[in-house]
Amino acid sequence: MIIVIQCKDQVGLVGSISTILAKHQLNIVSMREHVDKAENIFFVRLQVEDGDDTGLEATLKEVLPEGATISVNPIPHKKVVVLVTKEYHCLADILIRNFFNTLGASVQCVIGNHATLQDICQRFDMPFYHIPHEQPSKAEFEQKLTDVIDQYSPDYLVLAKFMRILSPGFVTKFPMRVINIHHSFLPAFIGANPYRQAFERGVKLIGATAHFVSNELDEGPIIAQQIIPVNHSFTATDMVKAGQEIESSVLANALKLVFEDRVFVYGNKTVVFS
Numbered sequence: 001m002i003i004v005i006q007c008k009d010q011v012g013l014v015g016s017i018s019t020i021l022a023k024h025q026l027n028i029v030s031m032r033e034h035v036d037k038a039e040n041i042f043f044v045r046l047q048v049e050d051g052d053d054t055g056l057e058a059t060l061k062e063v064l065p066e067g068a069t070i071s072v073n074p075i076p077h078k079k080v081v082v083l084v085t086k087e088y089h090c091l092a093d094i095l096i097r098n099f100f101n102t103l104g105a106s107v108q109c110v111i112g113n114h115a116t117l118q119d120i121c122q123r124f125d126m127p128f129y130h131i132p133h134e135q136p137s138k139a140e141f142e143q144k145l146t147d148v149i150d151q152y153s154p155d156y157l158v159l160a161k162f163m164r165i166l167s168p169g170f171v172t173k174f175p176m177r178v179i180n181i182h183h184s185f186l187p188a189f190i191g192a193n194p195y196r197q198a199f200e201r202g203v204k205l206i207g208a209t210a211h212f213v214s215n216e217l218d219e220g221p222i223i224a225q226q227i228i229p230v231n232h233s234f235t236a237t238d239m240v241k242a243g244q245e246i247e248s249s250v251l252a253n254a255l256k257l258v259f260e261d262r263v264f265v266y267g268n269k270t271v272v273f274s
Contacts, residue, residue: 001026001048002076004261005060007068009035009042016063017044024059025051032273036266043264043271074261078105078155083145083162086116090160090181093248094255095124104259108152111145113164133164142170156258159213160251168215176265178213179223179258181251183243199236206230206239208246210254212265221270223254223263 005017014033021028026048033044057072064070084091091110097103109127112118121128129148135141149157159180171178207227214220226246230239257263257272264271 001053001073002071002261003044003046003048003056003060004071004074004264005042005044005046005064005068006264006266007042008065009037009040010065013042013064014044017046017060020056020059020063021046021048021051024053024056026053026056027051032262034271034273036271039266041266043273045262045273071261075155078259079108079152080105080156080158080255081108081149081152081154082110082158082160084110084112084117084160085163086114087161087163087244088117088120089244089248090251091117092120093252094158094160095120095126097252098126099124104256105156108154109148111148113141113162138167139169142167146170146173158251158255161247165217166213171213171215176212176221179251179254180211180213180218180220181247181254182209182211182218183247196236199234199239202232204229204231206243206246208243208250210250212270214268219268221265221268223257223270223272224250226250226253 018028027050029047029049031044031046033042035042053072057070060070061068082091082094094103094107098107107126109129110117110121111129111131113131113133115130118128118130131141131144131148133141135144155177157174157178159178161181166178205227207225209222210224211218211222212220226249228242228246230242234242257274262273
């Protein structure tokens, strides 16, 4: 069983939580905690076993500061919907992990604004919906997306190289539940063609960033990042190929962290118990 708590910090929190768990005969297998002293916020993720969790959340609320966020045994196996455009590398990695039950979640369907990746989805018997973005309006396009997504009631949306900017209205429907992979080590090279930007700048490192989507383009809370060295011998095409490998790796790591309830969001920051 997993327990995650986020609340104002105060003296004795760990002791109070441990006492409650002991009364419920719940043995702590692992515990990760962090305090943001500047914001006075306490974060903890516990893995427990045995015992009885009946009434546990209510009992914890009695000893925790007002406004505490408590989740006892969050959904152990999440449901996700994946949105794509034309690039296959992130989607292929997700589909393979999903097929072998190592993703930590179940992919319900894939939605593409191009039909390019329909074939690979069919090979994995994965439902694919082609919703062209060339609709009379962006609102109509996003409504069609929403109509499909709502059929599956996913816990998260994964933008696996979905090259469309989503409106604030759409993002608001899924607060901190939309995960994007950005082909850059944010905050550098925001927006389109980051590898071309990096090549022209002559950088010696390139990277990728997985983050939650907010209403500010590529500025949502960061979940995971990774970089690799490059040099003068790399062409823009070489950078793209190297970057695609990083993107798949970073997105897979970010999804694992989120699906295992290891990521806490506050403000525009995250605490990640990796």
